[in-house]
Structure formats: C-alpha cells, structure tokens
Amino acid sequence: MILFLLVPALSAFSQDVDADKLLDETTQKKKDTATQYVDGTFLSTRIVDGHTVETTQKGVLDFRISHRFGTLNQGIYELFGLDNASMRLGFDYGLSDRFTVGLGRSTFEKQYDGFLKYRLLWQSEGQRKMPVSLTFVASMIIKTLKDPTGAKIKSTDRYYYSYQALLARKFSEGFSLQLMPTIIHYNMVPDASLKNNFYSIGAGARVKLTKRLSLNAEYYYQLPGNKIEGTYNALSVGVDIVTAGHVFQLHLTNSTGMTERTVITETTGRWSKGDIHFGFNVSRVFTVKKPKRVNL
Amino acid sequence: MKKILLLCLLVAVVSASQAQTYITRNGLISLYSHTAAEDINAANNEVASVLNGATGDFDFKVAIKSFHFKKTAMEEHFNNPDYMDSEKFPKAGFKGKITNLSAVDFTKDGTYKVTVQGNLTIRDVAKPVTVEGTITVSGGAVTADAVLNINRKDYNVIGESFVQKKIAEQIQLTIKCKYDKR
Numbered sequence: 001m002i003l004f005l006l007v008p009a010l011s012a013f014s015q016d017v018d019a020d021k022l023l024d025e026t027t028q029k030k031k032d033t034a035t036q037y038v039d040g041t042f043l044s045t046r047i048v049d050g051h052t053v054e055t056t057q058k059g060v061l062d063f064r065i066s067h068r069f070g071t072l073n074q075g076i077y078e079l080f081g082l083d084n085a086s087m088r089l090g091f092d093y094g095l096s097d098r099f100t101v102g103l104g105r106s107t108f109e110k111q112y113d114g115f116l117k118y119r120l121l122w123q124s125e126g127q128r129k130m131p132v133s134l135t136f137v138a139s140m141i142i143k144t145l146k147d148p149t150g151a152k153i154k155s156t157d158r159y160y161y162s163y164q165a166l167l168a169r170k171f172s173e174g175f176s177l178q179l180m181p182t183i184i185h186y187n188m189v190p191d192a193s194l195k196n197n198f199y200s201i202g203a204g205a206r207v208k209l210t211k212r213l214s215l216n217a218e219y220y221y222q223l224p225g226n227k228i229e230g231t232y233n234a235l236s237v238g239v240d241i242v243t244a245g246h247v248f249q250l251h252l253t254n255s256t257g258m259t260e261r262t263v264i265t266e267t268t269g270r271w272s273k274g275d276i277h278f279g280f281n282v283s284r285v286f287t288v289k290k291p292k293r294v295n296l
Numbered sequence: 297m298k299k300i301l302l303l304c305l306l307v308a309v310v311s312a313s314q315a316q317t318y319i320t321r322n323g324l325i326s327l328y329s330h331t332a333a334e335d336i337n338a339a340n341n342e343v344a345s346v347l348n349g350a351t352g353d354f355d356f357k358v359a360i361k362s363f364h365f366k367k368t369a370m371e372e373h374f375n376n377p378d379y380m381d382s383e384k385f386p387k388a389g390f391k392g393k394i395t396n397l398s399a400v401d402f403t404k405d406g407t408y409k410v411t412v413q414g415n416l417t418i419r420d421v422a423k424p425v426t427v428e429g430t431i432t433v434s435g436g437a438v439t440a441d442a443v444l445n446i447n448r449k450d451y452n453v454i455g456e457s458f459v460q461k462k463i464a465e466q467i468q469l470t471i472k473c474k475y476d477k478r
Contacts (some may be wrong), residue, residue: 017478019355020355020387021344022321023342023344025344026344026359027359
C-alpha cells in the first residue's frame, strides 16, 4: 500500500522542472537532429609541404607563397641558408566546400604543378556521425628544368603524378592526427633499376598551443624496395600562426622542394647532418564569390 | 497509517503546486546595441523558462549559441572568447522572484505590472538586477514581457579595442515568453 502511494509521489518529484533542464533538452534535441561538421582539424590546407584534409572554402581563392631557405649547416657565410631560397607560388581555389583545385610554380627544378583535391568524408557529430575525414588529392607535376647534360628529353618524360588518400581525425580541440598513404608515379625514373611507382606512407599531427598558435609535424616513410639512392625520408616540424585572413607557417624541414615528388621521394637532406632548411608558407585568402547568406 | 496520510498529503501538495507552474522552451530574447557607427541586433527564440505562479519564482536559461545575427561574422565574434566565449560559458540565465506577487491574479484575464528581482548570470558573472515587466493572462495563457538595459562590461564582455566604437556599453535586452501550463 505504501509502495503504491510512493510511486506517484516520486514520479511527481522527478518531474520537477527548472529552466536549465528544459534548455538541456532543447540543446540535446538540436544536437540529435542536426549534423555538426568538425572544423579546424588543421588550421591550413598544408601541414608543412603536404596537404591536410582541409579544403578551401567555396568561392575562396587562397594565394600561397612558400619559401625554403638553404640548409642551416651552411654557416654564417650563407647566413645559415638565408642567402638561398627555393620558392613556390600557388593559387588554390574552392569550387565547392569539398572540392579544391590548385596550380603552382616552384623555382626548384622549374616545376609546374596542378592538383585536384576532394573531401569525400567529413568528420561529424549529431544525426550523421562520422569518426574521420577522408580527402583525396591527385596532382600532376611537370619538371621543366633542362637536363644538365644537354640531352633531349621527351616532354612526357618530365611528368610526375601523385595520388594521396588523407585520413584524419580531430581527437580533441587540441589534437589532430592524419595518415597519408601515397603513390608517386614517375613517367621516367632516374635509374633504370627503379620501378615507376613509389609507395610511401605519411603521418602528420597538430597540437594546439594557444588560440592562434599550433605545432605541426609531418613525416613521410618511403616503403622499402623502390627508393632513389641518396634520398631520405622527409621530416618537417613547424608552427601555424593564425591572424584574420592569413595563416603563417614557419618550419624546419630536410626537404628543399615543395611538390610531392621532391619532398617524398627526392629529399636528399638529413636532419642528423644538419641539412635543415628554415622555411615558411604564407597564405592570404580572398573571397571571390560571396557565399549566400541565410537570413533570419 | 500516519505515513500514508503524509504521503497522500505530499502528493496533493506537489500536484497542487504543479498546477501553478508555467513553462516554455521557445521564449524569445533579443538584444540590441546602438552606436553611431552600427546597430546590432540578435535574436534567440529558444529561451527556456519556468514561472511558478504560487511563489513568484522566475527562472530563465538561454544557450549563447542560439543567438542569431544577420551577419555571420557578427555571430562568430559574439561566440568567440573575446566576447561571450560560448565554448567556456555555453549558457546565460536569470533567477529571480516577483516582489509584488499579490498584484497578479493568474486565474483572471488581465495585464499586470510586476517587479522582478534576481540575479542575472552571464559568463559566470552574477549581478543583482531589478526588472520591470508585465504578466499578461489571457484565456489561461500566461505571457511575460520585459525590457532591461545592462552594461556588458559588468559581465566581462569586452571585445577587441578596435570594435569598441561599434558596440554600445549599454545593451538592451527584450524578453517575451509565452508559457504553457504544466
């Protein structure tokens, strides 16, 4: 009898409301019925040399200037490498929020490069849950530097292709991790004993230091079996500094070039020997097409 | 037997007090800032509020992220750490009491002027405020309206120095909540 009376009494108490509880219900409902896409897995579309899963926003043109100076071990005469610079100028454009196209020109080996980048999966929470982001990058590189021996090379023999699958997850506000299996195809390899396809796997990470500053690292491991002699795995570390409309990236790397083939398969520097280049990427974004706004 | 009686009484009391509890999940709050440089408006139609007709207790809670602006950039600024810091302080609220409850008859249609005293909490800073407002009873439905002016700096809503000319110190808040009987 007592129990019988107790049940409605208890349920009456548990129904006791306060505004906080009501608000939490609203918030939870919104969370469950909408999808929240995770922003800022990385602050930029590049970790250092290689791509991140991030794409350029729709209608936004990203003008990128990147420098890699000479190696630090050149000493004071070359001002620790600052007298020499390898540069890449590039334009990335967001055709949609998931699809970016880009063009670039590097002083190193006079290369032109173009790429297509598509974000297939976007990490999200809420109604549509996705644990990771997945972006594909396909790029083509043309080396236009004349052969030092004066030998005539067919133009197609100067073509290189790179295919990357970038898989990333933002684990928390402060930490993101990315894996990038890569195939680089050489139409002509520098040595007859090499095969045309080079396989490698890269790993990259971002650690947030402050609101506008984060620490990045990137490493590409060339799978054994097909490796150009005298090359080493590329390792780069750097910081991203964010200001309105700009991202500045300062880094140290053992690569001179900035295209996939020059970084992943043709890095000749060694960290242990002091072949470390100081470098930076500057990105300036311009809104070319204004996004449509949903009015209140 | 005494215990049972006590419980019966308790149930009766609880249900009686419930009859005079009014709630809403979609009350409206808007904010307005006027300067020579710029007018800023934002609205949030997801105010959660509980009004206890028996005690005169008012309880409001809002999610900062539910304030919407005409310009996306403004909305981003509003939520970022320099202003409301909605990641760290996701909610703001008010808890208070009608000081002249006897002036309100929830059973009779009419518009009643009320004074509500309580604490307004923004960015975890709680300050006592007194609000003049009205309660309208119409066919059993209860609506509360109020306008109040607050100084944003009291609640550490500062922002960068270069925007100070565009954001008034005094922010006008307008509240309109239509309650359902619980």
